[in-house]
Amino acid sequence: MSRDIAQPAPPPADGAMRLCVENLSVSRGGRLILDRLSFSVSSGQALVVSGPNGAGKSTLLRALAGLLPHMAGSIALAGGPSDVELPQQAHYLAHSDGLKSALTVEENLDFWSRYLGQEPDPRNRSVDAALAVVGLCRIAGAPVGALSAGQKRRVALARLLVAFRPLWLLDEPLTALDRASREKFAAAMRDHCAEGGLIVAATHEPLGLDEASTLALGSAA
Amino acid sequence: MSAPLAALFLREWRVARRIGGSGAMGVVFFLTLVAIVPFAVGPDPNLLARIGPAILWIAALLATLLCLDRLFQADAEDGSLDLFHLAETPLELAVLVKCAAHWAATGLPLILAAPFLGLMLQQETMALWGVVATLLVGTPALTLIGAIGAAATVTVRRGGLLMALLVLPLTIPVLIFGVSAAEAASGGTVPFSAPFAILCAITLAALALCPFAAAAALRYLGE
Structure with a gap:
């Protein structure tokens, strides 16, 4: 399994955070998916995880989010508040959007802003501001069940903005998005990096981030 | 800590009220079960008066489980x-709040409907109060125990039946003391307070233990 990182990460400055993954091994269903994987991401950087289907991109993100146990190796987020565990400093965007179809867009986002963003932070955006970023202000009162797949994805992306968390773990974030929405989301990701955030994104498509480094996972066995 | 839990309760309550009215479904199921019993056992008023609390409790148990999967x-x-x-927020607290919202949306309507259904079963005033009091104390335990089954079958498609198989044996103590307290309310040799106190204890124990068991099952199955 190849582990080439295009740009070696510089050491973090004061107050900056750094995600360090060393010799991470994860198996699922008795099969070793990730074998001694090492990389690091610093504040303001984005890492694009690429690789063919089955290479372990989603597995890596779930392991980073603390949703999968790892057999060996370590995952650490240095530089953040020491009493907060890594999953609680991360946003995880999976294939599913985490939205209740019976509730309106506004109710869904309001819930996640209060549930995930318990610490008051100047970087937390209001629901209206987050919806403005993804361009969904006009349908804030619509039930999520009535939205298209792309619109639901944009609501899920707005969730990342209502509660500030430094580390974004994005699994195919651009699924079902149109060109304009991709550009808006690329701008939101650049803003997040500028605010000192870190992004690890698994994707087949260009994210629109020029300065992102790449982690290529090997082919599926 | 309380704001996220209030937000979770509000979300669960809204979802329960909007999706097909699961509370109303439970009450209709409860009504149907109670209504068909006299067809099976016969319309003898004395017999119905005697077995009424048990029928109401079994119907409430099945209606609660029906809504929990x-x-x-x-x-x-x-x-x-x-x-x-x-x-x-710890997963255990989230489980507890989800159970509380679920009980408020589906358990409370059952309790409110129980006196009216009790009248159909020839229950006297004291017996009706006994059934309402025992259901009020006992149904939270049913919801909490059911949450373990719901968590254990979270990855099983159409896991409702499997959940009922897992949960029904665990609810037997609740049923025993619930029914005996309800029957003691309308007279008998046992004082009302003895089985009622044990029922309260079972509910408190469920409150303390079940969220941990359900959260452990969710953690294990989430991997």
Whole structure:
């Protein structure tokens, strides 16, 4: 399994955070998916995880989010508040959007802003501001069940903005998005990096981030 | 800590009220079960008066279980369950709040309907109060015990039947003391307070233990 990182990460400055993954091994269903994987991401950087289907991109993100146990190796987020565990400093965007179809867009986002963003932070955006970023202000009162797949994805992306968390773990974030929405989301990701955030994104498509480094996972066995 | 839990309660309550009215479904199921019993056992008023509390309790038990199978499955399917793992709020508290909201949306309507259905079963005033009091204290235990089954079957498609198989044996103590307290309310040799106190104790124990068991099952199955 190849582990080439295009740009070696510089050491973090004061107050900056750094995600360090060393010799991470994860198996699922008795099969070793990730074998001694090492990389690091610093504040303001984005890492694009690429690789063919089955290479372990989603597995890596779930392991980073603390949703999968790892057999060996370590995952650490240095530089953040020491009493907060890594999953609680991360946003995880999976294939599913985490939205209740019976509730309106506004109710869904309001819930996640209060549930995930318990610490008051100047970087937390209001629901209206987050919806403005993804361009969904006009349908804030619509039930999520009535939205298209792309619109639901944009609501899920707005969730990342209502509660500030430094580390974004994005699994195919651009699924079902149109060109304009991709550009808006690329701008939101650049803003997040500028605010000192870190992004690890698994994707087949260009994210629109020029300065992102790449982690290529090997082919599926 | 309380704001996120209030937000979760509000969300669960809204979802329960909007999706097909699961509370109303439970009450209709409860009504149907109670209404068909006299067809099976015959319309003898004395017999109905004697077995009425037991019928109401069994119907409440089945109606509670009927509504519980989607408690965590809906969250697992839409991805919310993964996000609960990433929140500062412990999963145990989230389970407890989800159970509280579920009970308020589906258990309370059953309790409100019980006196009217009790009249159909020839229950006297004291017996009606006994049934209402025991259901009020006992149904939270049913919801909490059912939450363990709902968590254990969260990845099973159409897990409702499996959940009932897992949970029904665990609810037997609740049923025994619930029915005996309800029967003691309308007279008998046993004082009302003895089985009622044990019922309260079972509910408190369920309150303390079940969220941990359900959260452990969710953690294990989420991997």
